[in-house]
Amino acid sequence: MKKFFMFLAVAGALTFSASIASAQDQPAEAAATEQAAPQQLSAEDLLKGTGEDVPFHQQIKSYFIQGGPAFMSAIILCLILGLALAIERILYLSFAKTNTKKLVAKVEEALAEGGVEKAKDLCRNTKGPVASIFYDGLLHYDEGLDVVEKRIASAGGVQMSLMENNLSWISLFIAIAPSLGFLGTVIGMVKAFDAIEAAGDISPNIVAGGMKVALITTIGGLIVALILQVFYNYILSRIDALSIDMEEASINLVDALAKYEKKSK
Secondary structure: OOOHHHHHHHHHHHHHHHHHHHHHHHHHHHHHHOOOHHOOHHHHHHOOOOOOOOHHHHHHHHHHHHOOOHHHHHHHHHHHHHHHHHHOOOOOOOHHHHOOHHHHHHHHHHHHHHHHHHHHHHHHHHOOOHHHHHHHHHHHHHHHHHHHHHHHHHHHHHHHHHHOOOOOHHHHHHHHHHHHHHHHHHHHHHHHHHHHHHHHOOOHHHHOOOOOHHHHHHHHHHHHHHHHHHHHHHHHHHHHHHHHHHHHHHHHHHHHHHHHHHHHH
């Protein structure tokens, strides 16, 4: 449930930021219309080039309109949802990060002072996947070290699944964004050929203009896919680092339990 609310919070923050940016642009456009209406630039002028210094956000708006609100909105939605999921995973992995060496040292100290029960209490009150794996292993200490190793391996698999949660959705948005762009391009090309057929002449202006507008959706889809791919690979690298820490910590825990068992006999 916490993950769901975290995801909603991130998605809401991104949407709210976009609405604020849009709201800030509207007064500026209204003022520019009142003060210098003849100098206002249309979307077509921005695409054709006017020689004026055009703000970057204004160019983005123009390309968005020219690319088609339907397909461009779907691509932007993939970006927002993908970023929300990616940020949620990054926050989750950041909270899951644990100083494993320090935790193993505390467990060894707890075993020496109060035995397995005190080590259980320590792991129960410590957050993070490593502490959860330790606790699961300590619960089955009475069944032998072989069982403890198996339980640690099983618990590690569960924690890995939790860390990889929602990654499939991010990869889905990475695949959907360029696909939507290509689909918009194909539909735009069809419209361009319809315009050529209606004009009855293969004019360079008609062909170039139609193709340029059609390719805007492809550019948008590829940009979104590239952005999400960077976040996806970064998340995978964080998961790999955490998995290595968990494996090393699990080995150290088994060694600590083996030493404790020898001292107890």
